[in-house]
Amino acid sequence: MQKITPFLWFDNQAEEAANFYTSIFKNSRITNVMRNGEGWPGPVGSVLTVDFELEGQPFTALNGGPEFKFTPAISLFVHCKSQAEVDELWSKLLEGGGEADACGWLRDKFGVSWQITPDVLLQYIQDEDPAKAKRAMDAMLGMKKIDIAALEAARG
Numbered sequence: 001m002q003k004i005t006p007f008l009w010f011d012n013q014a015e016e017a018a019n020f021y022t023s024i025f026k027n028s029r030i031t032n033v034m035r036n037g038e039g040w041p042g043p044v045g046s047v048l049t050v051d052f053e054l055e056g057q058p059f060t061a062l063n064g065g066p067e068f069k070f071t072p073a074i075s076l077f078v079h080c081k082s083q084a085e086v087d088e089l090w091s092k093l094l095e096g097g098g099e100a101d102a103c104g105w106l107r108d109k110f111g112v113s114w115q116i117t118p119d120v121l122l123q124y125i126q127d128e129d130p131a132k133a134k135r136a137m138d139a140m141l142g143m144k145k146i147d148i149a150a151l152e153a154a155r156g
Contacts, residue, residue, distance in 0.1 A: 005058045006076070009068050010110060014061035017110045018050040024092045025054040041065075075105060075113035082118070083148045089116050090145045104146040118148050124155050132156060 010017055015033065022028040032051040036042040042063060050061045080086045086104075093116070094100065097109040104117050124136035132155045139154035140146065 002058045005060055007060045007062065008070075008112065009062050009064040011066045012063045013110055014050045014063045015047045017112070018052040018059075018061050020096075020108075020110075021054055021059075022052055024089065027056050028052065028054045031058070070107075070111035070113065072101065072105065072107070072113040075115050077115040077117060080116060080118045086116055086118050086146055086148070089114075100144040102144060103140055104143070106144075116146070118146055120148055121146055121151060124151055127155070 008014075008017070018030055022030060030050060030052045032049075033047055034049045034051075036044055036046050036048045038044055040048065042048060047063055049063070052059050052061065078089060080089065090100075090106065093106055093108045093114055095109070099107045101107060101113070103115075104121070105113060105115050107113050121136070121140060125133050125140065127133040127136065136151050136155045139151050143150070
């Protein structure tokens, strides 16, 4: 069992969110659905929690009601190996009403923040040449979805 599992609080879309996420990421699956019993917080038989894995990382989604909302103060950072992977995940996570933010961040239709980040970005902004690192950082700061070719061109 994983020692630390991200626990995501939804109003009443836990199962919908888990199904959405597992349809996007490879090596992903629903592992358990817990339903409310008699005297529990929700209607008997309705979903209370959904356990799922994304790329082998376990998560739990809770139908906890409208008291709490997601903010970008917590985000899910996704390492991408190519522009094609960035493009695919970016597009899929925005489906159904997501919103693009700056610097590779987006909020999906449930309000969860994601950072869709090519690994080369981290290499470029940590370049030993401070001028190259700054040019890469400046280019990234002007982007919504990260564009590897534009980073490479800016970096020089």
